[in-house]
Amino acid sequence: xxxxxxxxxxxxxxxxxxxxxxxxxxxxxxxxxxxxxxxxxxxxxxxxxxxxxxxxxxxxxxxxxxxxxxxxxxxxxxxxxxxxxxxxxxxxxxxxxxxxxxxxxxxxxxxxxxxxxxxxxxxxxxxxxxxxxxxxxxxxxxxxxxxxxxxxxxxxxxxxxxxxxxxxxxxxxxxxxxxxxxxxxxxxxxxxxxxxxxxxxxxxxxxxxxxxxxxxxxxxxxxxxxxxxxxxxxxxxxxxxxxxxxxxxxxxxxxxxx
Numbered sequence: 001x002x003x004x005x006x007x008x009x010x011x012x013x014x015x016x017x018x019x020x021x022x023x024x025x026x027x028x029x030x031x032x033x034x035x036x037x038x039x040x041x042x043x044x045x046x047x048x049x050x051x052x053x054x055x056x057x058x059x060x061x062x063x064x065x066x067x068x069x070x071x072x073x074x075x076x077x078x079x080x081x082x083x084x085x086x087x088x089x090x091x092x093x094x095x096x097x098x099x100x101x102x103x104x105x106x107x108x109x110x111x112x113x114x115x116x117x118x119x120x121x122x123x124x125x126x127x128x129x130x131x132x133x134x135x136x137x138x139x140x141x142x143x144x145x146x147x148x149x150x151x152x153x154x155x156x157x158x159x160x161x162x163x164x165x166x167x168x169x170x171x172x173x174x175x176x177x178x179x180x181x182x183x184x185x186x187x188x189x190x191x192x193x194x195x196x197x198x199x200x201x202x203x204x205x206x207x208x209x210x211x212x213x214x215x216x217x218x219x220x221x222x223x224x225x226x227x228x229x230x231x232x233x234x235x236x237x238x239x240x241x242x243x244x245x246x247x248x249x250x251x252x253x254x255x256x257x258x
């Protein structure tokens with residue numbers, strides 16, 4: 001019988017057979033974990049590393065944030081989106097080694113967001129977004145936003161205002177208007193209203209809806225900053241867009257001096 005033959009096999013052979021069996025089991029577990037991690041990253045959840053101060057203190061430099069790819073997003077959500085409009089400049093400067101790309105692809109290390117940005121969605125297609133009303137607040141479709149729950153506050157206790165310069169826009173079809181929570185340190189939609197795309201003036205300020213990877217659901221590292229994210233209550237008061245979304249953006253008044 002086979003078991004008798006194994007019992008009669010020399011000790012080194014039995015040890016080698018046992019080691020190979022263990023290695024095969026480990027290999028199966030590792031490959032299975034990598035496949036599961038890759039599927040999870042591609043279709044459900046991805047972790048990004050925050051590289052800049054534009055979303056302080058909602059997200060600080062070095063935070064790892066989990067981004068949910070299912071379920072869509074709405075006004076007020078913090079989202080990560082691809083830099084298809086090249087707000088970051090020439091993407092060729094963001095070069096990494098092949099092994100870094102591979103580890104990021106399978107989800108073993110967070111994406112450093114070198115070709116992605118993270119901002120808060122203020123306006124959806126068709127929304128009329130204006131800054132500011134007599135109270136210094138941004139309005140969306142005529143409803144004023146109370147942004148005190150998330151705008152950056154410096155160590156002395158002084159909070160950023162809604163914007164240091166005015167703007168008046170209508171978001172075109174298939175696009176979003178986004179702002180950073182650290183308004184005095186964020187090159188967001190306001191700063192690209194002078195950029196044309198395909199000959200359409202101002203379109204460079206509005207990321208494509210399809211460029212959005214997903215919405216931020218939680219900061220998962222550092223552990224002392226572990227927190228989940230919910231849509232701020234102030235956005236619940238915003239009504240539907242007053243008109244169908246235009247094919248081209250409407251930008252009224254002087255362009256912000258970013």
